[in-house]
Amino acid sequence: MKILAMNKIIEETTIDVCESVDNAVVIYTTRQMAAQIGFNEAQQFLIATAASELSTNIIRYAKKGFVILRTISKNHDSRGIEIIAKDNGSGIEDIDRAMQEHFSTGNSLGLGLPSVKRIMDEFFIESSPENGTLVIAKKWR
Amino acid sequence: MNAEKQKNSSSNQIDGNLALQILQQIPTPVMAVDPNLQIIFMNQAGCRFIGKNFEEIKGTHCYSIFNSTHCQTSDCRMKKVIDGGERFTARNQVNIDDRVIHIEYTTAPLKDDNGNIIGGIEYILDNTERVRQEQKLREQNKIIMEISTPAIKLWDRIVVIPVVGVIDSMRAQQMMDTMLKEITQTSAKVIILDIHGVAAVDTAVANHLIKIAKATKLMGCRCIISGISPAVAQAIVQLGIDLGDINTNSTLEDALSDAFALLKFEVISKK
Ligand SMILES: Nc1ncnc2c1ncn2[C@@H]1O[C@H](COP(=O)(O)OP(=O)(O)O)[C@@H](O)[C@H]1O
């Protein structure tokens, strides 16, 4: 998968996630950031949902990790939001399968990762047993 | 200033002595190590931070001084820049003489005039206060989340459960328990789950809602999910979630009139 381009970072927050309250922090912070750069309410809700999918996966499959939320810009005034989810868990065995709808090793819906990809404009995932899982997703205004 | 002069002054930069004084006096620890992670420089703030003179630590391995969570693991950002990485910032915890300090450190490669990597540099910021604040926030959030889910008997055999904030598995289980108990205790026939106040409907939340609706149905009770705002509706579609035959409404008011219809109640206005 293609590495995403680096963008100018305007603001950044790191949230450690290991229990479901941290997920709440991720959701609220994402919504707030999305609102700040002018996403409408439905979009704020969607982006927060995508962030929540990623932090939920960290808690469920890797126990702990962190989420970095950034407001970014490109071409002067185009603004966006970047979600980076990273853990040092045991990684995803088969990324292609994990990206398919309804695939789950956790006995749940298996719609999280494919939804994040659909909701966001740019998506990158990398996973290995040594380094855990990294997901980067961006949404532009 | 002419171009020649400007070029000269920027290549000479400032006097080496002054540069060293500045580095020494920067009020946060700055350190440099050689490729074997042996300390070749530590400024005054750094020496104060670890409580030793530079002479005592010169040539010592940095990991034996800092004893941090990242030390001697693949997480060590100093090793990463020595191995060719550009620049890293990470949170970490150092352990110096029984003191545990939360820090954030930034590393970059140390290069000679020819651009060869000859070690690494790092500066350290004390993160203790930030970590404390975050911990407090975390505890507060926990309390808010633990406020139990209320069930409100709205009408004969009609119960409303408003869902506010963030739903996690524990909370979903709590909601399920509350609902099932309410059904048996009040012989409710319609339960309205109002999700107008939830912060996000991700697939896990949707899955919980589906399960709750199924369980109520098994107990001979109808479940209506209300408070589906345009944002929630869009999220559910984008997530590809199939709510099956669960009744949904955009407002609590609509859900209530559906409940009345289900129970064959009629609301008549007195002329
Ligand atoms: N951070 C992670 N670490 C390890 N495995 C993961 C991680 N995130 C996702 N996975 C794997 O990918 C699968 C699909 O994830 P997802 O699409 O979110 O669906 P679900 O969480 O419902 O299973 C998971 O079942 C799990 O096996």
Ligand SMILES: [Mg+2]
């Ligand atoms: Mg998931």
